[in-house]
Amino acid sequence: MVGDSPGDRGDAGTNPAGDRGASRIIAAVQGIARKTIAALELSRLPLALGTVSSVWVMVFVARADPALEAVPAARLPLWMSLPTATVFAAGFLAFGAALNDFLDAKHDRAFAPDRPIPSGAVRPRRAMQFAAVALLAGIAGALPFGEGALLAALSLATIILVYDAFAKYVPALGFVLVGLATVASMFVPTPENSLTLPIWLAMSQTMGVGALAYIVGEKRPRLTRRAVLLGACGWLFWSAAILGLGVLRSNGELLPAWFEPGKLLAPIAIAVIGALILLRSLAGPRSPARGEQLLRAGSLWKSLVAAGWLLALDETAASAALAACALAIFATFALLREAGPQVADPATWRG
Numbered sequence: 001m002v003g004d005s006p007g008d009r010g011d012a013g014t015n016p017a018g019d020r021g022a023s024r025i026i027a028a029v030q031g032i033a034r035k036t037i038a039a040l041e042l043s044r045l046p047l048a049l050g051t052v053s054s055v056w057v058m059v060f061v062a063r064a065d066p067a068l069e070a071v072p073a074a075r076l077p078l079w080m081s082l083p084t085a086t087v088f089a090a091g092f093l094a095f096g097a098a099l100n101d102f103l104d105a106k107h108d109r110a111f112a113p114d115r116p117i118p119s120g121a122v123r124p125r126r127a128m129q130f131a132a133v134a135l136l137a138g139i140a141g142a143l144p145f146g147e148g149a150l151l152a153a154l155s156l157a158t159i160i161l162v163y164d165a166f167a168k169y170v171p172a173l174g175f176v177l178v179g180l181a182t183v184a185s186m187f188v189p190t191p192e193n194s195l196t197l198p199i200w201l202a203m204s205q206t207m208g209v210g211a212l213a214y215i216v217g218e219k220r221p222r223l224t225r226r227a228v229l230l231g232a233c234g235w236l237f238w239s240a241a242i243l244g245l246g247v248l249r250s251n252g253e254l255l256p257a258w259f260e261p262g263k264l265l266a267p268i269a270i271a272v273i274g275a276l277i278l279l280r281s282l283a284g285p286r287s288p289a290r291g292e293q294l295l296r297a298g299s300l301w302k303s304l305v306a307a308g309w310l311l312a313l314d315e316t317a318a319s320a321a322l323a324a325c326a327l328a329i330f331a332t333f334a335l336l337r338e339a340g341p342q343v344a345d346p347a348t349w350r351g
Contacts, residue, residue: 049329050299051185052089053306053322054202057313058189059085064313065195066258072146073189080144085189088141088153091134092185096160098131103164148191156184171214172227176234179207183242194256196246197264198309200239201271202302207235209278209298216281217291259312267308274301300330 059081062073073081101108101117102124109118116122122130135157142153163177186199193199211231215223243254250256278301281294303326310319 047295047299048090048093049326050302050306051093051182052086053303053326054182054186054198055085055089055189056082056322057198057202057306057309058186058193060310060313060315060318061193061195061198062190064258065190065193065256067194067256068190068192071190071192072144072149076144081189084141084144086141088138088188089185091136091138091141092153092156092160094134095131095138095157096164096181098127098134099160100164100168102127102131142188145189146191149188152184152187152191156181156188159184169221170227171211171221171223172230172234175207175210175214175231176238178210179203179235180238182206183238192249194246194249195259196242196249197255198267198306200242200246201267201305203238203242204235205271205298205302205305207231208275209295209301212278212281213291213294213298216284216286216294217288218286219288219291263312266311267305270301270305270308274304277301296330296333300326 059073059078062068062071065074068074076084101115101122104115105117105124105127108115113119117124117127139150139153139157142149159177159181163174163181167173167177180203182203182205183199186202187193211223246256247254255261278294278297281290284290304323307319307323307326310316310322
């Protein structure tokens with residue numbers, strides 16, 4: 001009997017075609033992972049739930065307020081109004097984020113080369129196309145809520161354009177505009193709303209988280225006392241305007257007659273506890289990555305406060321579902337940020 005030669009045995013032990021197929025599958029998975037991570041970074045979708053949750057609150061407010069029973073947000077079934085509100089809120093958030101990355105591409109090449117555009121994961125033209133599609137989706141999401149909603153949505157688009165064009169380079173103005181973007185988005189479902197306290201609180205959360213993330217992320221230009229004072233004056237002015245509008249629409253009262261004051265406990269308690277937790281970040285290390293982490297934590301905080309408002313509106317099931325969904329999405333995106341880069345660009349081991 002003639003035995004196999006070593007070369008024959010080696011050829012029999014390998015499968016070049018199978019190896020090439022496996023390599024193509026691995027490369028495809030890595031490509032999908034890279035594109036997914038780039039899309040998430042470009043659209044800021046991990047931050048969307050906080051915005052979406054705040055808009056959802058106003059849909060439920062419209063259904064709870066007897067004076068708003070004729071508005072579209074109250075008449076539409078929830079299976080239609082909530083997805084529509086989601087498309088609106090997520091669309092405008094993605095529009096602002098993609099436009100911001102497009103306008104900042106040159107700056108990011110020097111100071112944030114890992115961003116989607118400077119890293120090459122997304123082409124500038126694709127970013128603008130994405131922004132345009134997101135804006136159209138956001139406007140489409142606002143249309144079912146009526147003409148007043150469309151005006152509020154166009155106001156929101158204007159705020160985003162002004163912010164991305166130049167206001168983000170002026171911290172005091174930028175913080176105020178970010179807060180006003182939250183206000184405009186929450187007025188879309190119910191422009192005639194008289195319960196403005198949730199809008200004021202969400203605006204305050206947005207401005208506060210933005211300021212903390214700016215400081216912790218060590219952004220430039222650095223905050224000065226003058227900038228902080230001007231930002232605080234802007235917050236006071238718009239706080240008076242928003243709360244004053246609610247008082248005007250509620251016959252001189254801060255809360256409308258249909259809302260029980262004792263039910264404020266849940267959202268206010270969650271807001272205070274979350275604020276104290278986030279303020280502790282000032283004592284920790286500071287870096288751009290920490291600033292992004294704080295923004296994601298702030299989005300979770302806004303979602304939990306929104307769940308508190310739903311509880312105050314006697315929407316117990318919706319409140320529990322929103323809180324569970326927020327925690328699950330926060331954990332999922334945290335896992336993706338940790339595991340995603342390893343899948344997209346795994347370490348190469350050398351013997």
